[in-house]
Amino acid sequence: MVHEQLKQYVEKIPNKLLEELEAHCPASKLKKAAEKLCEEYLNANIAPGEAVGLISAESIGEPGTQMTLNTFHFAGVAEMNVTMGLPRMVEILDARKSISTPTMEIFLKSPYNKGKDIRDVALQIKETSTSYFVKEFTINVTNLSIELNLDQEKIREVHTSVKTLAKALEKALVKEASIKLVEGDNIELKLKGKDEKSLNVLYKLKEKLKDIYVTGIKGIKQVLPVKRKDEFIIITAGSNLKKVLELEFVDTTRTVTNDIHEINSTLGIEAARQAIIDELLKVIEAQGLNVDLRHIMLVADTMCMGGSIKGITRYGVVSEKASVLARASFETPLRHLTNAALVGEIDYLDSVVENVMLNQPVPIGTGLPRVIAKK
């Protein structure tokens, strides 16, 4: 709770500073200290008209030149790659729809986070297709059928049954084949319809069979249980936040993905903004660089202004600019100018670039204030 004497500053100074002041300052000197703090804080504020965007661009761009161009970075023991460095940064800032290495960090509820059945849980999350369960495919040429010799242990491992496997196959192959369970819990597939090409079709069917989805969560290609601090989490290659959050053993409050668009669609735009900040910070810190947080926050805010994520590209943020000349100065100038001419757009010259082009003072810094005559 804020002290009585600090009440008047609540609106003026951020909460964090007030709390710090209260914790460290003796009550007798509180008033004086608060006064001084307020003064210092206002001095530290950025001046109106300062070109903050330009400063941010420089502050992020300069360390960018020192970043490694390596795409890959090994995270942990297993052969899992995560895109880091400059390519990842470009990916985030461009707001790419499909990123090169989507990963998730899945936190688990107790008691699973202490390592109970961790392997089991991980296997349930992983997307598994038919080939994982099959020991051997036997093709019977005379009957035009395929017999699948199943590995019962693996089926038990991921908590499914032969029946669900058969159902999945049936659903995927309604047109091509009929499915029958045979002795020893194996599955036999018989081709529907007979003609000369059947044998070829049979071989094609066998290949198709291997990739039929059975259980797990679609999109999760690899799972890796790791211990972080004193709990177990699961790191994945591939991402599907919505489906993972629906699982009962997953801690829905902390599980995250590095796919920002996915966060936007499942958790909303504010979560996406926070995710952009977190991801950018992660990249910068991993390179041992240091960029002030405020620059990153400005970029994230700009990208999330319109309610959806817009990249810093000619299709994203730049296309939102009001001025024709400003848009033309970024990329594809001819197209912007011809389109503007077609619909008769008006440029009000409210911003920087267009005024530079026309050799006029720009409305930033000392160029911002205007003189108003007294009547």
Added chain:
Amino acid sequence: MSKIDITQHVLVPKHSKVSEKEKKELLQKYSLTLKELPKILSNDTALKSLDVQEGDVVKIERNSLTAGKSIFYRRVAL
């Protein structure tokens, strides 16, 4: 489909609807028109439990890394 409460997620800050009176005060304080506020789409998942319509203003209490807690406003748009 099981319902998940996404408002409990660490990435999701607290969203709340701003009353008409507060909205007026807010716009006056910063001398803004409603259109100048940043947008949040009406089908945003964080708004599901709030009863908001287009033109409403949503107050967002972010956990800022610099200021501890910062307050942000967005207008609901289609």
